[in-house]
Amino acid sequence: MKWKHIRNIREITLPHNSRGWLSIDSTGGGSATGGVRFGQNVSPDEVRELSEEMTLKFSFLNLPIGGAKAGICCPSPVSPEEKKEIFLQFGKALSPLLREYSYLPGTDMGTMPEDIDQILKGAGLEPQKKDKEINSxxxxxxxxxxxxxxxxxxxxxxxxxxxxxxxxxxxxxxxxxxxxxxxxxxxxxxxxxxxxxxxxxxxxxxxxxxxxxxxxxxxxxxxxxxxxxxxxxxxxxxxxxxxxxxxxxxxxxxxxxxxxxxxxxxxxxxxxxxxxxxxxxxxxxxxxxxxxxxxxxxxxxxxxxxxxxxxxxxxxxDCGIRxxxxxxxxxxxxxxxxxADAARQIVYRHQQRFSLESDASGKLQQLLIRFRCCGIREIIYAPIWAVVQPALRGKDGRRRRIARKILFERLFRS
The missing domain is CATH 3.40.50.720 (NAD(P)-binding Rossmann-like Domain)
Structure with a gap:
């Protein structure tokens, strides 16, 4: 998966004197993930900063996923219908990125799953039903x-x-x-x-x-x-x-x-x-x-x-974060x-590996990079993870337990 920092922000003019921004700080496999914030005081600097935080969050968990954040500043109170219109137009403006899955939105402060549905509707996409089932x-x-x-x-x-x-x-x-x-x-x-x-x-x-x-x-x-x-x-x-x-x-x-x-x-x-x-x-x-x-x-x-x-x-x-x-x-x-500095050391070590692996010319070079950045543990668990990952969704209890143990190792012990 190609991972890279891009640090790009775009501004969008919206109905009812509102303005919106999408900041993509990094991409993993060509896409970036982050919530949509809505409020009277949302600013482009805040959105940019939060997109950087999303990159840090994924990297801390050893996940080569891109970090992004969107925000909408609505300076005056609006009716529910006007709010729907704002989200609909925001989705329409971001349609190329949303339809190509270059940006994957989610809820954040001031937004609910139905707001994300409106954004997706504006882009001509189906609602993400899973958001309604998870209390993030x-x-x-x-x-x-x-x-x-x-x-x-x-x-x-x-x-x-x-x-x-x-x-x-x-x-x-x-x-x-x-x-x-x-x-x-x-x-x-x-x-x-x-x-x-x-x-x-x-x-x-x-x-x-x-x-x-x-x-x-x-x-x-x-x-x-x-x-x-x-x-x-x-x-x-x-x-x-x-x-x-x-x-x-x-x-x-x-x-x-x-x-x-x-x-x-x-x-x-x-x-x-x-x-x-x-x-x-x-x-x-x-x-x-x-x-x-x-x-x-x-x-x-x-x-x-x-x-x-x-x-x-x-x-x-609970067990993993502790x-x-x-x-x-x-x-x-x-x-x-x-x-705080120790946490960032972990992040930067992972990001160094993500970046170097993206530019690696072959599997042997990738293995050497993993060893240099993360030690022997990553060398052992990376190929095992590729084999056992499908078992996470399988019915074989023993294989599923092994797969979850490997997942724990990759997320929390690296």
């Missing part, structure tokens, strides 16, 4: 919580009664709060863009989930026992773990010195720039990049396509660098 927010939250558990273990912290604050009560934030409650963590603060609720004794997680499901960002005004404060205060609250789950770069140069958490485990993409990550590390705050923590959202589709069902995708993700995150902390300790 749930699987994203599983990977975030798995990374949290690994970070807590590396930091010597117990999960029981650990204080957690969650910024963003969307699809990921809600599921993360539910997982935290099930595992005995204490939710002491939660915020939407409208405000922040804080109670050092702990918020009622189930009540907050119900309110967020019913009222969205306005949920903070319906939790009657507590008066909300400004949304930005979520970042300054003393807590064990802060989980930003909304927006792009909620932590930046202007507020990084106000962060009052022992760990920052993002559920959103691009939660901080590399410079801000460095400052968090200097302050002794454990930070993991979003491409590590929230990779479950993209990986769940792959697992479903391989026949994983029921609790299997969640269990596989294992790979633990490797990050081991590498960081061994090389005396930050966990």
């Amino acid at each position: 927010g749930y699987y994203t939250a599983i990977s975030v919580f798995a990374a949290l558990k690994a970070a807590a273990s590396a930091s010597g912290l117990e999960l029981k009664n650990m204080r957690i604050t969650v910024q963003g009560l969307g699809k990921v934030g809600i599921e993360l709060i539910r997982l935290a409650a099930q595992n005995g963590l204490k939710l002491i603060a939660a915020a939407t863009r409208k405000g922040c609720l804080h109670d050092a004794k702990g918020l009622d997680s189930e009540k907050l989930i119900a309110l967020a499901t019913q009222y969205g960002d306005d949920a903070v005004f319906h939790y009657n026992e507590i008066k909300p404060v400004s949304a930005e205060e979520i970042l300054t609250i003393n807590t064990d773990v802060l989980c930003p789950c909304a927006g792009s770069q909620p932590i930046h140069a202007g507020n990084v010195n106000q962060i009052n958490a022992r760990m920052v485990i993002p559920g959103c993409n691009a939660a901080a720039s590399p410079d801000t990550e460095k400052r968090l590390f200097e302050r002794g705050i454990c930070y993991l990049p979003g491409f590590v923590c929230n990779s479950g959202g993209v990986l769940c589709y792959l697992l479903k396509s391989y026949g994983f069902d029921g609790q299997e995708p969640g269990d596989f993700l 294992h790979k995150t633990a490797k990050i902390f081991d590498l960081a300790k061994k090389t005396n660098i930050s966990p």
Whole structure:
């Protein structure tokens, strides 16, 4: 599969004073994958940055898949019919890329499966029915919580009664709060863009989930026992773990010195720039990049396509992300660098291999490249994977277990 960085962004004029962008950061086999973001403040810089994050996410998982992101800025409220028209025209404008499968869209902040259906309809394509069967927010939250558990273990912290604050009560934030409650963590603060609720004794997680499901960002005004404060205060609250789950770069140069958490485990993409990550590390705050923590959202589709069902995708993700995150902390300790830099070392090693293999003249050269970049493990498992991959969807239980073990090795141990 040919893999390469291309870093291309295009702008599209849309109805109702809206503008759209598609940023393709890299391609694998000629295509790139990434969600479509919709909101009043979406910008081309944000879309470009998020497409880069998608490349990092796939590379971290040892998947030579291209990273992309689309975004639509709609500055004023629109009716459901007007929103449909915007997505329809966006799909029409991207029709050549969509019809050739050069860009594969998915849901993101502000979009639902039916919005993606409208984009595909605009391009003259059939809806992607699988999007309606998978709660990607749930699987994203599983990977975030798995990374949290690994970070807590590396930091010597117990999960029981650990204080957690969650910024963003969307699809990921809600599921993360539910997982935290099930595992005995204490939710002491939660915020939407409208405000922040804080109670050092702990918020009622189930009540907050119900309110967020019913009222969205306005949920903070319906939790009657507590008066909300400004949304930005979520970042300054003393807590064990802060989980930003909304927006792009909620932590930046202007507020990084106000962060009052022992760990920052993002559920959103691009939660901080590399410079801000460095400052968090200097302050002794454990930070993991979003491409590590929230990779479950993209990986769940792959697992479903391989026949994983029921609790299997969640269990596989939980075990795998915990294992790979633990490797990050081991590498960081061994090389005396930050966990964020250690994660990027893993990414760049994989990207080097992807790029070199794309230019290799034959299988022998590919094997030498794999050995140089990833060691003997990749040499052993790559040919085995090619043989056992079809068994993932087969009925032979023994062969399927072997295939899943090899898949685990390739995604999480490399």
